[in-house]
Each structure stands twice: as structure tokens, then as C-alpha cells.
Amino acid sequence: MTIHATKPSLYNQTVGEIAAMRPGAAAIFRKLNINFCCHGDVTLDIAAKDQGLDVSFVEQALCALDVEDLPASTKLSSGELTEYIQSRYHETHRREIPELIMLSRKVEAVHKDHPDAPAGVALLLRAIEGELEVHMKKEELILFPAMRWTDTTLDAPISQMRHDHNDQGVFLERLKELTDNFNLPKEACRSWQALYIGLVKLTNDLVEHIHLENNVLFPRFETGRYKGISGAGL
Ligand SMILES: [Fe+2]
Ligand SMILES: [Fe+2]
Incomplete structure (x- = not known):
């Protein structure tokens, strides 16, 4: 059976937007040295590539966060x-x-x-x-x-x-x-x-x-x- 990968949903969102809307995302970005404050208008896809990171790995980490509630x-x-x-x-x-x-x-x-x-x-x-x-x-x-x-x-x-x-x-x-x-x-x-x-x-x-x-x-x-x-x- 062929498994078709679904298109990741966060690739084209900006890192600033993700940090603002997902509690815990800022801590992940800090650990990975992704600049989400001064360069928050860069998409996750590009920000991950700039750091030499696999974007699917970063997205997985972000998706594992509990986003039931918005940051305070x-x-x-x-x-x-x-x-x-x-x-x-x-x-x-x-x-x-x-x-x-x-x-x-x-x-x-x-x-x-x-x-x-x-x-x-x-x-x-x-x-x-x-x-x-x-x-x-x-x-x-x-x-x-x-x-x-x-x-x-x-x-x-x-x-x-x-x-x-x-x-x-x-x-x-x-x-x-x-x-x-x-x-x-x-x-x-x-x-x-x-x-x-x-x-x-x-x-x-x-x-x-x-x-x-x-x-x-x-x-x-x-x-x-x-x-x-x-x-x-x-
Ligand atoms: Fe200020
Ligand atoms: Fe300021």
C-alpha cells in the first residue's frame, strides 16, 4: 500500500506567527537557534533551511506541543x-x-x-x-x-x-x-x-x-x- 504524505501545515507559516500562536514554540525556536523575534516574518520552511535543519523534524516538534490554549x-x-x-x-x-x-x-x-x-x-x-x-x-x-x-x-x-x-x-x-x-x-x-x-x-x-x-x-x-x-x- 502506498502511503501519501499529507502536506505539512506549518511550512508556510511565519516563525513569528507560530511563536505567537503556539505555547512552547518560542522555547523550541530558541533551542534550535531560529530567530523568531527580529526575523519573525520568515516562513518555517526557510528559517529551518537557514539553520541547516530538516523542516519536517522542526514541524514535528511544534505539532507535538499542546495548542489547546493560546499563549496568555x-x-x-x-x-x-x-x-x-x-x-x-x-x-x-x-x-x-x-x-x-x-x-x-x-x-x-x-x-x-x-x-x-x-x-x-x-x-x-x-x-x-x-x-x-x-x-x-x-x-x-x-x-x-x-x-x-x-x-x-x-x-x-x-x-x-x-x-x-x-x-x-x-x-x-x-x-x-x-x-x-x-x-x-x-x-x-x-x-x-x-x-x-x-x-x-x-x-x-x-x-x-x-x-x-x-x-x-x-x-x-x-x-x-x-x-x-x-x-x-x-
Ligand atoms: Fe518595548
Ligand atoms: Fe521595542
Whole structure:
């Protein structure tokens, strides 16, 4: 008997859409190094190929997830979601990045002769902090209030925010390069360990933060983007 394979249903969906609609998908994408936040508009088929992965393997993993219920973030109104993003992510970045800058300065100074020392991390974090502060202010003072009160599209300011997010994604890639993907040498001291733990947390937080904006919040206010998410109330 010949068994005909049915056409996989997720191949042509974008990874941003899948991450927004399937609880647990973001964790799978993170493990497989699939960029679902800054490059969320790429189809699963192409994103998997770009990583040298068998798309049917990725699809199987995604289909095994329990999708009975939507991720909690998709059920929040836009007002609730913007407030959540500000308190959970904006405030966390503002609190944690200065601490990481101080810690990285210390580790860079103490281990300046070590071949694996994370030289340049403090400077990079300063750049991330500066760019992020300007970006978050624009969201808090202009874009988010507009989202709470308007029922029209906001294509132009959202396009600028997406552009900023791409820049933040480049910063995160640079952070990985400078730290050898957060690999600690065996002899790393407590401060060095604490620094990399903090940098991994910052990376995960920023990826989740950008994902929530790019793939869940912004499409509600963009012309012709992901259908199905825009149903959430303002
Ligand atoms: Fe934000
Ligand atoms: Fe943002």
C-alpha cells in the first residue's frame, strides 16, 4: 500500500506567527537557534533551511506541543499588554543592564590578560543601554499611549520600532561573539560566572520582549499583517 504524505501545515507559516500562536514554540525556536523575534516574518520552511535543519523534524516538534490554549499574552488587551511589557521588560532592562555594566568592567579589568576575557562587553552594554533607553521612551511616551486610545493602524511608528529591534538583534549577536556564546573557561571566577548568567538572562529577556512586540502587539495595528491576532481588544 502506498502511503501519501499529507502536506505539512506549518511550512508556510511565519516563525513569528507560530511563536505567537503556539505555547512552547518560542522555547523550541530558541533551542534550535531560529530567530523568531527580529526575523519573525520568515516562513518555517526557510528559517529551518537557514539553520541547516530538516523542516519536517522542526514541524514535528511544534505539532507535538499542546495548542489547546493560546499563549496568555495573546489574550491580553493591547492596553494590558503594553503595561505588562513596560513592567516586566522595560523596568527589568533599566534595573539589570547598569549592574551588568559594572560587573563586566570588573571582570574585564581583573582578567585582562586571559585569552578568553570578554573584552569589549562593557562598552557594548553601554551602547545597548543607550539605544534601548531611547527606544523604550518612544514606546512609552508615544506608541503605547496611542495603542491604548486608537483603533486605527500605526504603520509608520511601528516600522521605526521594528527597525530599532533589528539593531537590538545585531547587538545581541555581537554579545554572543564577544563571550564565545557565553561559554565560561573552567577557571572562571564567581564574578565571571555571574556576568554570563546575567548576560544570558538579558538576552532571553530581550528576545521575549521583542517577540511580544513584533509578533503579538504590533500586528494588531499594522495594515495587512497576521490575521487572527488582531482579534484581541484594544
Ligand atoms: Fe518595548
Ligand atoms: Fe521595542
